[in-house]
Each structure stands twice: as structure tokens, then as C-alpha cells.
Amino acid sequence: MNTPAYNIFAIILVFGIVWGIKLMSSPKTAVKGNLLGAVSIFGAIILTLVGQNIVNNTVVWVSIAVGGTIGYFIAMKVAMIQMPQLIAMLNGFGGGASAFVALIALLSSDMLTGFSKFTGSLALIVGAITLSGSLLAAAKLARLMDQKPIIVKGHTIVNGLIIIALIMIIIFNTIAANGISITLLMLSIFISLLLGVVFIMRIGGADMPVTISLLNSLSGVAGAIAGFAIYNPILVAVGAIVGAAGLILTRVMCRAMNRSLMEIITGKTTMVNTKQIDPETILLEKKDEQKNTKLQKKNNEAIIKEAKKLIIVPGYGMALAQAQHLVKELAKKLEEQGKEVKFAIHPVAGRMPGHMNVLLAEADVDYEQLYELEAINPQFIETDLVIVVGANDVVNPAAITAVGTPIYGMPILRVDEAKYIFICNKDTQPGYSGVDNLLYQKENVSLLLGDAAQTIKQILECIDITAVS
Template identity: 55%
Template sequence: MGFYEVVTIVLAVVILYGIKLMSSPKTAVLGNRLGALSMFVSVLVVLFYNGIADVPVLWLAVLLGAIIGYLMAMKVAMIQMPQMVGLFNGLGGGASALVALVVIFETYPEMGLFSRFTSQLALVVGWVTLSGSLIAAGKLDRRIPQQPLVIKGHNVVNALCLLILGVLVAAGSFGSAAAAVVVSVLVTLLSLGFGVLFAIRVGGADMPITISLLNSYSGLAGAICGLTIGDPLLVSVGAIVGAAGIILTGIMCRAMNRSLLEVLNGSVAAVNLAGDSLLSPAAGENGGTAESEKSLDAPSLLKEAQKVIIVPGYGMAVSQAQWQVKKLLDVLESQGKEVKFAIHPVAGRMPGHMNVLLAEVDVPYDRLYEMEAINPEFKDTDVVVVIGACDVVNPAAITAEGTPIYGMPILRVDEAKYVVVCNMDTKPGYSGVPNPLYDRPNVVLLQGDAAETVEKLTREIQ
């Protein structure tokens, strides 16, 4: 075992340790920094080990990439974070595909059968990741309609694409150098097209799962590319990213009660929900109209409450309202009230998002409760304060069959005595399904920026 292999093992272990640290809000920032530092060291090791550290254009590329990445990370709003993750996934897959393409064009006659096969496979996975991620990011950013787009014979077309790609990969592995160039171009075009077909049939509500899956694809593309060029560092790091992405995909599928096959097939399509009785509050079960909520006063409800549960969501992240939420917690506890936080697994679009934001403002970790632990307590809760959450508290997930959200486990805030909702508006969330919770007579709507509404609410109960 040489120096390069030893360094590969060390860096892989450090990256894995960084991922482990990211499993806890208290150490997540350190884990992220450790992972970023390991990747930077990996780049330097590759440059110096291969004797290309003296090539000016490479350092220019590193500098340019670092500047672009820094500016994007500083400029991007929290609401755009999933889209940026999707974009970076695509760029990772595209980079692996480009490396494989260059290797094929320049060294195909000298390549062995295994390298030829993996190079073609890297093209497929890399280009599918690129085009699929661009579609996913476009849907999350609402630049592309979020509804699943299923063309006639979609499954047949997908199957034909995979079959043809399989044939082309085989042809590119056994053919001549001239034929390999033509095959590689065809593989590139067909893979890009398949990535689009793969992603457009997924609805907006399930798109975070697709982003996570494409994250694993980007790692897989890198690992396969590493096999092509015989680089153990690229293989190990790519495999780690791929495995982490698959694990995250599984977690999100369980949290949204979706099988991966259902997500990718667009099996649960959006429907026209206008006037749907399934979305209306049932009579005798906290049902009613928005008119009846006007008699309720949120500050009075909180002053009289003894048990309060706070439900943070993506809107809290967007408005950076965690600081105001911490102040609300302090005021409520100073008044002798029992306060807990209910955390949905996919609140914020990625597992752990809410935990990290609340840890940032020193909300005690023992105040945070996962969905399974907190759901039985809602029926005994005086007031639930929902802050920037929609889909994860939408009762339509229980009643509205045939909608993208149906069957998804939710936080049962609808069972509480009173609910105060601090959301920007009453528009549907990513699922596109209206939330009937807003129309219940025991619900107070405080519309507007969550940071402002929570701050005002806190002042009024002091």
C-alpha cells in the first residue's frame, strides 16, 4: 500500500467522521467544515500526486470555482437552498461525465475492457444526474410547473431509453475507437434526455426525495469515474456520497410515506382540489369557516395556556425567525408554561434542518421532540403555535385521497384545543394541496413574515 492509498483511507475516514458529526445539531457545523476541509485537501492531494500542481490553468479553475461557490452560498436565500443542492448535484454528475468523455476521446485504444465499460457507465449516470437535477431544481424554484408531467407511454419510453442505453454501453465497451466516439455522443444525448424524462414525472411534494436520490447519483457517477481512471480517492469519496444519499432518500421516503418507486413513477398525481369536500373541516370536528376565528385572540390564548407546542417549518428558515422563536420560548417558560417543539422529519425539506436552526439559537435539545413522540400529546395541548409550516400539519394528508400529500405522516396539530398559525399566507405548500386547517374555528391566522409576527406576538404576551 502506497502513500496515495494511505492518504485516501485517512481522508475517507475523516469525511465519514464529519458525516457522523452532522447527525447532531450540536456538532453539525463542525462536521460540515470538516467535510469541506477534507474535500479541499483531496483536491490538493490529487494535483500534487499526479504532478500537475504546476499547471496554472488548474489553479485558476480552483480559484474561480471557490469564488463562484462562495458567492452562491452567501447570496442564496434559505428558501432556495434545496434548489442549490440540486444544482450542485447536477454539476457533480456533469463533471464526472466530462472526465469520462475526455478519457474516452483521448485514451480509448489504451483502455482495458473494464475501463471502457465504466467510462460509458459514468457517462450515463453523470448526464442523467445533470439533466435530472436541473429539472428538479427548476421545479423546486417554481420555474417549471410542480405538477407531475406524465407523457403518453411514459413507462414504455423510459424502458426503451434504458434498453438502448444498455446496448450503447456494450457497444462502446467493445467497439473501435472511432465507433466509441460516436457511441459516447449518442450516450450523452440519450442520457440527458432520460434524465429529463426521469424527473418531470415527479411532483413538487416529492421533489426533495428526488434531490436526495440525485445526490446519491452524483456520488455514484464520481465513484464510477474513479474506477475508469483508476483513482481510489475518487472511488472512495464518491461511494461515501452515494451511500449517504441513498440512506437520506430512504429516511425521506419513510417520513413522507412514499415508496421510491411511487415517487419516481409519479404515481400520486396532483388533482383539482377546488371545492373538494375532503379538504373541508368536518362538522363537529373543529370544523367551521374562517369567519369564526375572528373572535379568537392569539395573545390571550397563549396567556391562558399551560401547555404549548411550537411547530417550526420551512417558513421559519426562510424568514430566519429562529431568534424570535427562542425569545417566545423564554417568555412562555418564564410564565411557568410547559413548552415543547414538535419536529417533523422533513420540515425544512431536509431531515435535521429545524434541529440545526433551533440549536443555533440555543434552544435546549431536550425540548425537541420527533413526530412519533409528540403526536400523542397534541390532544392534551392548550395551544399549538405553527411557524412557517404547511404540508407537515395539513390534515388533508389523512382525508384527501388521490392528492400528492395523501398518506404522508403529519404532526397532528389539528387535535389541539387551539392553534395559532404564523405563516406568510394561506397558499398551499410544495404539495400544491390547500390546507383545511386554516378554515377551522379554533385556528388563529397571523399572516406575514414569521419573524415579524412571532416578535409581535411575543411582545403582546409579556
Template identity: 50%
Template sequence: MSSTVYIVTCVILSIAVLVGISLMSKVKTAVAGNLLSALSVFAGVVVTLLHYNIVSVWSIYLYMLIGILIGGAMAVRVKMIQMPQLVALLNGIGGIAAALVGILSLLGIGVPQGGYPAFERFTAMLAIVVGLVTFTGSMVAAGKLHKLLPQKPVILKNHAALLKTSIVVLIGVILFSAFPVDSAFWITVVLIISIVVSSFFGYAFTIRVGGADMPITISLLISLSGVAGAIAGMALNDLLLVSVGGIVGASGLLLTQIMCRAMNRKLGDILTGKTSVLRENVELPETGVETETFPEEDTVPQEGGQHSEVETMANEGEILKAAKTAIIVPGYGMALAQAQHLVRELADKLESNGTEVKYAIHPVAGRMPGHMNVLLAEVDVPYEQLYEMDAVNDQFAETDVVIVIGANDVINPAARDAKDTPIYGMPVLNVDHSKEVFICNYDLNPGYAGVDNPLYKRNHGVHLLLGDAKNSLSEIIAKLD
């Protein structure tokens, strides 16, 4: 394959990937966009084999077959609720792949060498550092999401100092790699230092991020994975890898910025744990929500849902049947209970009674970007019924009934007033402005941010159904018969 044909093909495939990403931004075209991007990447693999004349290397096909079998098995066996940790896991694999390319390039093993050795060594070391930070960070994120690691923030002794020291060391080894060093000993020493320190840095900066901020962390790690791939492409002098890696890196970074703005948070504060660690002895101010104290026994969930004494004495079935408008607010608890099918059944029941149903989607509901959209798409919820926070927030005050399924921090009104708490200043869904609120949560414990929700103590218009969301939803559906 000539250089001209290769360059033109790279441009076409890069544009196809961009179009695929654009199509994935809408539910109706997401499947087509995903397929287009996947086929473009596969075509990129074929083009690479042809361009570098390595079609005859039989071992490549063996490894590809192994990867296909593993990927196919995961696609069949992994449940929808496990999708966030799967995304983190696959993202980490992309990071380690870039790091391995960097290691081989730095050592000059089995990779083509160009005419700019200093640049190649520099980019190889950069690929190692960024790739391993991505790998270990993604593994920690996957471990937190799969509950193999603590989902609360973990703070090490002298955490900030360790991170700053790691950054200084990594900058040093990256700069050192650009200078010509013929000694195999020093190359090995620098390589070992870069592997150890970058792996530690990826672990340390991810372990102190709480579950509530994990969607932003995952989108940032996706960006880093793309950046690592692009840098590895520079080390290899491979145009297609640079282009596609750059697209992934840019799209991930844009998504990270969008989510940070939606949460009114700075990325630096999230990565330094300032938004996840609740300060000690913080007294929550009055939030304007009338409250009363719960009896201790009312905080214990029971199978089938337990109602708190704060709920109104009005007949819940009549409230639901009389509602002309309803907003359903899904959260991570819906994913845990795998209750999306019952949510759709509830919506169908309400609509059969003449109720207009909408879904309010908070940008960080769940554990990855678009988590709630994916779950609701699984049960064929019409895309037109899904509303982003800014589009639906003003409608809560005029809505007859709001039904919350497993959401906590994203509906916590304390975010508006409770200073010195992790969620202060974070935009939330205005569920507390609604007339009647049905909350199907497992218990009354605070969410990942560790801040009590005063909405649970409102003494009018709140119906708490505690326990497994499936049982609570079944109870609500029964009231509509």
C-alpha cells in the same frame, strides 16, 4: 508519492470524511463535521496532484481559483431560503464533472489508461449516463425550487413509455461500450446517443415529481452524484475518488431510504409520480374533524393576518398567556417569509411567561432534508427543543397551544383517511389532536399535494391568521405583551 503511501493516505482521508458526515448528523457538532469533511476533500485534491505528478500544470490552479471565487461569491450572496436550490445546483455540478471525466476516458483524451480497456470503457460510459442523469435531474430540481419551472408535477405525453424506452436504450449503449470498437464514427454515435438519452431521462423523471416530494428526490440525486463520482474513479483507476464517491452515494441512499420510511412511501411511486398527481374527481371522506363552510371572503389573505369565523371567541392573548406547554410547527412557508427570527422571538416570549416550548419537525418539511433544522439553527434555537415527528406526535393531544407557521401537507389529517390522494398513508404531525391551534399560513389553498386540509374548517379551537407569516407572528407576539 509511492503507491503504499498513496493508499494509506486514501484510507485516512476516507475515514475522515466518514467521521465528518457522522458529526454533521448532530447540530452541536455539524459545523465541525462540515469543516473536517471540507478539509479532507481539499487534502484529497493535494494528494491527487502529488500522486499523479501534475503539480507543475499551472492551468489547474487557474481553474481552482475561478472555482474558489465563484463558490465564495455564492456563499456570501445566497440566502438561507435559497439553500435547497443551491444544494441541487452544486449536486448537478458534481454530476456533470463525473460525466466529463467519463467522456474524456471513453475517448482516451488526457487520462491514464490501465490494463483493462473493456472495464474502463464500460465504467466510462456508466459515468456519462449516471452523471448526466444527475446533472439534468438536479437542474430541474433547482429550477422547480427557484420557481423557474412549474413546482407542480408535469406529465408528458406517454411519459412512462418514454422513461422505459430511455432505460432500454441506455442499457444498450452501456453494454455496447464494453466491446472493442475501433471505429471513431461508432464511438461518436454511441456517445451522442448516451448524452441525449441520459439527459432526457434525468429531465423526464424529475419533472413529474411535485414539490412535496422534492426532499426525497434531492437526497436521491445526491446519492447518484456520489455514485457517478465513484464510477468515474473506476474509469480513471483512482482509489480516492472511488472511495469518497462511494461514501457520498451510500449516505445519500441511506438518507433516501430513511425519508421514504418516514413518509410511508415507496421510492418507485415517488419517481413515477404516483404520490404527486392528484386523481380527478376524488371526493375526500369524512376525517372525523367537525367542519363548517367558509364564507368566500374569508379565504382572501390580508396584510397583518386575517382571522376566520371558525376561530373560537375566546381571547387569543389569554389562551397564549395561560398555556403551560406549546409546540411550534415550522413549514416551508416560514422559509418563504424568512420568519425564523420572529419564531425565535415568539418562543422567547412564551418561555418568559413560563411556557415550555418544543418544535415539531416533520422529516419532509421544507424542500430539502433538514431544511427546518438549518433555518432554526440560524437563529440559535436550542437543539434540545427540536423533536422529530415520532418523538412528539403523541404529545399534541396534551399540549395547550400549537402554533403552525407555513405548514400544510405535513399537518393534513386527510392523509389518514383520504384514499386515492397523493398524501394518503403519509405520516403527518397530529396537530388536529391539539386543544388550541394557531395557523399562520398565507391562505387556505391546498399544499403541493393538492388535497384540502379539513383542519382549516374545524369549528372550535382553530385560529387562522392568514397572510404573510411575519405579520401574523408579529400579531401573536403583540398579544403576549
């Protein structure tokens, strides 16, 4: 159906989706933006049903009701700590839905044009890759499997051969004179699912923010291509919006990590050959851990009491310990003593884009207290105390001095410039990059090692002592 009324409503709904995304860029209007986007998407579904004259199909409405109910219970039951794996799964479902639409389109008619065959085959492949890749990413994020990258011998060659095979299948399907080969379709699904697994297995947990953003983009691309295959302009537009937004975010996050996307998806960022790196450019010799494990308790109390300006730096360790509510309590108690408290957010901290923002929002931390890297970095030098909660590579000064390491050149939060630093990390082991954190060796650093929730409680006890002294 391509009537003027249909096109007008389609344009309005697409505009509603775009405007909803714009509103979600601000915490003050994010809820309204999310609601507007959801209503616009539902409106697009209804418009499609009307346009295809299937609005009276009972199965369709039952499916909508079942899907809506499942979505509601997921929203109610899933905790914020589980949000990264949920986002990964939703990306996978989007890719799977696009693949299913493409498959039905390819099998439903013997009179397909070359364009329909090409777009249908491509949507099927991209959707299947997104499905398996996203599910594997979700499994890694849920710690159902090791988060470390799995790199097998000849990994790149295998990937190359799979991609060549998929390109050949698309070509054969497009030029086939006697319709689509069922065998080739099934083969393309299998190979695409395999490529998604092979693609994600070599990416480690710390690169998951970029990976999720890329998979989100792929789910949109799959939807847009599927829209071309079934001649649905709304699906094309919405898929293109999601694809473009995801790709832009992926690009931004790669820059924040000072890595290329190709390095991340090929696992090169996880391979560190320390023999080829001049030790003098990487690390100072490890000092006696007992000397740097923890400042005297009396000193910690004095530092907290005297500090006027504080910055809290959350990281993945806060997410693992589910310590966001304790961090909120920490900030509140400090503010009650008349201290200025800010939060420094690194763009790739955690396991998904905006991971720290989501966790702190759950704890009702005022969004106005959250500062991005560029805005907060000039303020560290004037800060009396920085409290690092489960962050490692994103605050490691080695990113500035350690030439040849995976983190060299990566923009970091300049925690090292603060007067005093409390670090609430699990241990003194290197972060995901494999590079020792030079902060641990500074004399003005207090290492509060262990579960972040427990070490934050130690700081809260110090605050209580200073409040009555």
C-alpha cells in the same frame, strides 16, 4: 500510482471524510465535522495530484484557486432561503464533473479495456442525468418555473425507450473493437441530459426533499463509477460514501411520506382521482369560512396567556415568508413569560432534507428545542397551544382517516390532539396532496390567514398585550 504510502494516506483521508460526516450528525460538532470533511477532500485532491505527478501544473492550481474563490463567494452571498436550490445545483455540478472525467477518460486512450469502457460510459450517463435533473430541480425550487408536475402523454413509455437506448449505447461502447465511437458518446450525452429533464419534470415541488436526496445519491454514484473508470480508489470510496448516504436518506424520507420511491419518480403521488374516493372517508363538508377564519381576538389573547406548554410547527410557508427570525422572536417572548416552547420538525417539511432545521439554525434557535416526529408526537396531547407556521399536509389528520388519498398512511405531526391550535397559513386551500385539511374545521382552531410573517406579527402583538395585562 499505487505505493504503500499513497494507500495509507488515502485510507486516512477517506476515514477523515467518514468521521466528518459522523460529526455533522450532531449540531454541537457539525461545524467541526464540516471543516474536517472539507480538509479531507482538499487533501484527497492534493494526494491525487502528487500521485499523478501533476503537482507542478499551473493550470491545475489556477483552477483550484478559481473554484475556491467562487465557492467562498457563494457561501457568503447565498441566503438560507436559497439553500435548497443551491444544494440541487451542487449535486448537478458533482454529476457534471463526474461525466466530464468519464468523457476525458474515454477519449484519452485507444487502449481501453472493456471494464474501462463500461464504467466510463456508465459514469458519463449517470453524471449527465444528474446534471440536467439537478439544474431543473434547482429551477423549480427557485420558482423560475412552475413547481407543479408536468406529465405528458406517454411519459412512462418515453422514459422506458430512453433507458433502453442508453443501455444499448453502453453495450455497444463496451464491446466495440475499434475504440469508442464519438457519435455514440455525443448521443449518449444528449439522451442522458434529456432523461434527467424528463425524469424531474414530472415531480412536484412538495416531493423535492426526496428528489434532492436521490440526486445527491446519484452524484455520488457517478463519482464512484468515474473513479473505477480512471482507477482512482479515493474517488471510488468518496463517491460510494456519498451515494450510500444519499440512498439511505432517500429511503428514510420515503418512509416518512409513506410512499415508495417509484411512486414519487413516476409522479403517481400527485394524481388524485377524487371521483374514486368515498367523500365520507376524506373530508367533512366545508363549513362557513367566516365562522372558522379566526377566533375572537380576545380569545386568542386569553389562550396565549393561559398556555403553559406550546409547540411551534414550521413548514414551507415559513420558508416562503422568510419568517424564521420572527418565529425565533415568538419563541423567545413566550419563554420570557415562563412558558415551555418546543419545535416539532417533520422529516419532509420544506423543499430539501433538513430544510426547517437549516432555517431555524439561521435564526439561532437552540437545536435542543427541535424535536423529530417520533419524539414530539406523544407530547401534543398534553400541549396547551400549537402554532402551525406554513405547514399543511404534514399536520393534516386526513392522513389517518382519508382512505385512498395520496397522504393516507403518511406519518403526521399530531397537532389535532392539542388543546388549542393557531394556524398561520396563506389560505385554506389544500396542500400539495390536494386533500383538504381537516384541522381547518375544528372548533379549537384559530386560522390566521395570509403571509406567515404578518400573521406571526399578529401573535406577537397578542403576546405584548397579555404581558401588560
